[in-house]
Structures are given as C-alpha cells and as structure tokens.
Amino acid sequence: MDTLEKLEVLAGSARYDASCASGGSAGNSGVCHSWSDDGRCVSLLKVLLSNECSYDCAYCLNRSSNSVRRATFTVEELVGLVMRFYRRNYIEGLFLSSAVLRSPDETMARMVSVAERLRTRERFGGYIHMKVIPGSSPALVQRAGEVADRVSVNIELPSSGSLSRLAPQKDRNAILGPMSQLGRTIGERVADRRRSRRAPRFAPAGQSTQMIIGASPESDRQILLLSEALYGRMNLRRVYYSAYVPVVSDNRLPVPASGPPLQREHRLYQADWLLRNYGFSAAELLDDTAPFLDEELDPKAAWALRHPEYFPVDINRADYGVLLRVPGIGVTSARRILSARRFAMLDVDGLKKIGVVLKRARYFIVCGGGVVQRDVMVDERPSVVRRRLLEACNALPAPAASRQLVLPGLR
Numbered sequence: 001m002d003t004l005e006k007l008e009v010l011a012g013s014a015r016y017d018a019s020c021a022s023g024g025s026a027g028n029s030g031v032c033h034s035w036s037d038d039g040r041c042v043s044l045l046k047v048l049l050s051n052e053c054s055y056d057c058a059y060c061l062n063r064s065s066n067s068v069r070r071a072t073f074t075v076e077e078l079v080g081l082v083m084r085f086y087r088r089n090y091i092e093g094l095f096l097s098s099a100v101l102r103s104p105d106e107t108m109a110r111m112v113s114v115a116e117r118l119r120t121r122e123r124f125g126g127y128i129h130m131k132v133i134p135g136s137s138p139a140l141v142q143r144a145g146e147v148a149d150r151v152s153v154n155i156e157l158p159s160s161g162s163l164s165r166l167a168p169q170k171d172r173n174a175i176l177g178p179m180s181q182l183g184r185t186i187g188e189r190v191a192d193r194r195r196s197r198r199a200p201r202f203a204p205a206g207q208s209t210q211m212i213i214g215a216s217p218e219s220d221r222q223i224l225l226l227s228e229a230l231y232g233r234m235n236l237r238r239v240y241y242s243a244y245v246p247v248v249s250d251n252r253l254p255v256p257a258s259g260p261p262l263q264r265e266h267r268l269y270q271a272d273w274l275l276r277n278y279g280f281s282a283a284e285l286l287d288d289t290a291p292f293l294d295e296e297l298d299p300k301a302a303w304a305l306r307h308p309e310y311f312p313v314d315i316n317r318a319d320y321g322v323l324l325r326v327p328g329i330g331v332t333s334a335r336r337i338l339s340a341r342r343f344a345m346l347d348v349d350g351l352k353k354i355g356v357v358l359k360r361a362r363y364f365i366v367c368g369g370g371v372v373q374r375d376v377m378v379d380e381r382p383s384v385v386r387r388r389l390l391e392a393c394n395a396l397p398a399p400a401a402s403r404q405l406v407l408p409g410l411r
C-alpha cells in the first residue's frame with residue numbers, strides 16, 4: 001500500500017472518533033475542526049497511525065476480530081504527509097489517534113515520535129491534538145503533553161461495568177491514570193506560567209475525553225454525573241459525547257430501532273454546556289425519578305418547567321446566576337441586563353434590544369413593574385408553557401449543513 005492508500009484507510013477508520021469540534025462529521029474527508037487555546041477554529045488532518053488493533057472492543061470497526069482493510073503508517077510516512085498538506089494550506093494541524101498495536105507503550109511511542117519530529121525537525125508550528133493510549137507509561141504521557149496542544153484519553157463508556165463487558169482489554173484505572181496525570185500537570189503548568197511566561201507549555205489547549213452514548217444502559221443522569229466529576233477532578237476542557245453507531249454486529253450491543261441516538265447526544269451537549277457555563281449541577285438537571293433528558297425540549301427549559309417555584313424572575317432585581325436560569329437568557333444577554341439596569345429600569349422593549357429571546361423568556365419573567373405574558377405564566381400553567389415553547393422551537397429554521405474539505409487522495 002502506498003501512503004495515499006494508507007491515508008484512505010486510516011482517515012476512514014478515524015471517522016467515528018468524536019473528540020473534536022466537528023464530532024464524527026469528518027466522514028471520509030480526512031478533515032475535522034477543533035478550537036485552539038487562543039479560540040481559533042482550526043482544520044485538522046484527522047487520521048489514525050494504525051488500525052491494526054490487538055484489542056477487540058465490541059463496538060469498534062477496527063476490533064481485531066473484524067474483517068477490514070488494515071494499514072499502519074511509518075513515522076516518516078505520516079510526518080511527510082502532514083507536512084505536504086500543511087505547506088499547501090490544506091490543513092492547520094493534526095488530530096492523531098491510533099488503534100493499539102502490540103502494546104499501549106509501543107503505540108504511544110510511535111505517536112509521540114510523529115509529533116516530536118514534526119515539532120523539532122520540521123519546525124511544524126501547527127496544532128496537534130493527540131490521543132493518549134490508556135495504559136501508556138507516565139513518561140510517554142508526559143512527553144505527549146509536551147509536544148501536543150491538546151491531549152485526550154477516551155473514557156469510552158460511562159461505567160466500569162460496561163467497559164469490562166464491551167471492551168474487556170481496557171480497564172478504568174488504565175484510563176483514569178493518564179487522565180489524572182495530564183490534569184495535574186496541566187494545572188501545575190498553568191500556575192507556573194502565571195508566575196513566569198518562560199515556563200514551558202504543556203498541552204495549552206487542555207485535555208478532553210470522549211464517551212459513547214447508547215451502546216450501554218447508563219442513564220443521562222449517570223452520564224452527566226460522571227462528566228461533572230471529570231470536569232471537577234481531572235481538569236478537563238471538554239467531554240465529547242458520541243452517539244453509538246452500529247458498525248459491527250455483536251450480541252452484547254443494542255440494535256437502535258431508529259438509528260444512532262443523535263437527539264440524545266445533542267441534549268447531552270446542551271446539558272454539558274449548562275454544567276460548564278450556567279452554574280447548573282448534574283443532580284439539578286436530572287434526578288432518579290427523571291433520569292433521562294427530555295428529547296423534545298432543551299435541558300434548561302425542561303428544568304424551568306419542573307421548577308415553577310423559581311419563577312417569575314424579576315429582571316430588574318435578579319442577580320447574574322438567577323438570570324442565567326431563565327430560558328431565552330444566555331450569558332451575553334444576562335451580562336447586558338446587569339449593565340443596562342444600572343442606568344434605567346428595563347422594560348420589554350429594552351429586553352428586546354439587549355437580545356433576550358422573548359418568545360422563550362416571556363413566561364418566566366417580570367420586568368418594568370409587570371409580567372410580560374399576562375395570561376400564561378409558568379407557575380400557573382406549566383403544560384401550556386411547554387406547548388408554546390415547543391411551538392417556538394419548531395418555528396426555528398433548521399441549521400445549514402456544514403461542508404468539509406476533502407483532501408487529495410481521499411474519495
């Protein structure tokens with residue numbers, strides 16, 4: 001196989017990894033997107049070093065017992081390919097993952113060599129996102145953080161029981177060990193660099209992880225509690241949720257009646273956003289009586305409907321954290337409300353100018369001395385408010401499909 005044939009095989013094999021901003025949508029294009037530490041969206045060559053896996057995870061296209069075309073790049077082949085695309089401005093960086101060759105350390109050592117040669121010999125200044133293979137030795141994990149912008153160790157499944165059932169060669173400690181090491185070092189290095197800009201960088205775009213949704217029976221509540229714990233303890237920048245796509249048949253796996261659970265994945269991303277940016281906790285969003293997110297309504301609106309006692313919120317008095325809990329008010333509009341009301345009482349027209357989505361917020365607020373929606377308030381008629389919110393959601397235009405660059409040599 002020549003290098004471009006290998007690229008076709010190994011970019012195709014990488015497409016089910018959702019750990020970047022464009023999720024699994026890179027398809028066979030070979031390009032995905034991610035965010036650099038300074039907030040730029042960068043296009044990355046998304047590829048595996050190898051798909052010749054010695055493990056046999058039930059859900060994976062590249063599992064050892066599956067019959068697929070196999071390929072492995074040499075370090076030099078992959079370095080040459082990246083530099084060719086980079087110099088032609090096809091890509092701004094590399095997203096490198098791999099199947100497990102004979103051992104985690106053998107695989108990790110080759111991946112680290114690719115990044116080291118790019119950085120030192122080729123003076124490659126592009127972005128590198130590198131997967132860390134669970135079970136790799138601490139020295140290799142350390143080196144990965146030194147040469148990559150972002151690192152990630154896949155948590156894979158939401159519980160250790162599901163991991164041992166579906167990915168028996170992986171174990172939770174081999175995943176959490178490197179993740180914890182990376183989180184600790186990232187935290188230390190951030191503190192060092194606050195003291196001195198000369199302190200060496202270590203994974204400046206942070207670490208992330210990926211979880212498969214729907215291949216195992218855990219509830220959304222369990223998933224969000226796990227994500228919350230990972231954000232709190234592992235210094236994680238992002239958890240990526242990947243709807244389970246059946247690519248191999250195995251009687252340990254469910255057969256989704258209506259395709260991959262994409263709507264569930266979407267709601268988990270929205271709930272995750274509330275955990276990271278809106279001050280919600282996982283236990284507030286879901287409890288044992290309602291352990292799954294509402295697929296029809298976004299998690300903030302669903303929470304608001306379950307908590308009518310919290311409303312109406314007085315726009316002219318509520319503090320920032322309270323404003324953020326109102327459907328239709330986001331981070332930007334909550335900040336604008338705080339600054340605008342220093343000068344005058346806000347009324348409905350003022351809220352519209354600020355950018356509050358009144359068709360959602362109106363059932364939950366009072367402003368300018370009165371309620372906005374006199375006939376229907378959430379504390380009195382939550383079921384009517386739900387229906388109206390659903391109507392408002394359905395009136396939104398569908399998002400435009402994104403287009404991906406297809407690299408030469410890839411169909």
Ligand code: SF4
Nearest residue numbers: 053055057060063099
């Ligand atoms: S380790 Fe498991 S998930 Fe990763 S490539 Fe091998 S079989 Fe697939």
